[in-house]
Amino acid sequence: MNTKKGTFIPQDAEEMGYHEYLDYWVCKCKNFEKLDGFNASDRYGNLISPIGAEYCRCERCGSVIEVKSHTIIGINPNPDRGRF
Numbered sequence: 001m002n003t004k005k006g007t008f009i010p011q012d013a014e015e016m017g018y019h020e021y022l023d024y025w026v027c028k029c030k031n032f033e034k035l036d037g038f039n040a041s042d043r044y045g046n047l048i049s050p051i052g053a054e055y056c057r058c059e060r061c062g063s064v065i066e067v068k069s070h071t072i073i074g075i076n077p078n079p080d081r082g083r084f
């Protein structure tokens with residue numbers, strides 16, 4: 001497997017879980033905002049400035065999520081973090 005930085009592995013779109021009581025979106029690994037959280041990323045999971053970012057990456061499992069649809073589109077286990 002290619003483990004160079006920034007490797008993105010696409011997957012079939014999968015909607016995140018939603019915790020109604022806590023009002024949180026939950027990753028398939030059960031991470032959510034108040035645990036390990038998410039960081040703004042590009043569509044390949046490489047970290048970028050949060051301003052206007054359309055994707056985010058789960059800090060626990062590396063899933064890349066389209067923010068507006070809460071859809072997991074792939075995974076990047078070893079992102080390019082730039083300066084973030």
Ligand SMILES: [Zn+2]
Binds near residue numbers: 061
């Ligand atoms: Zn996750």
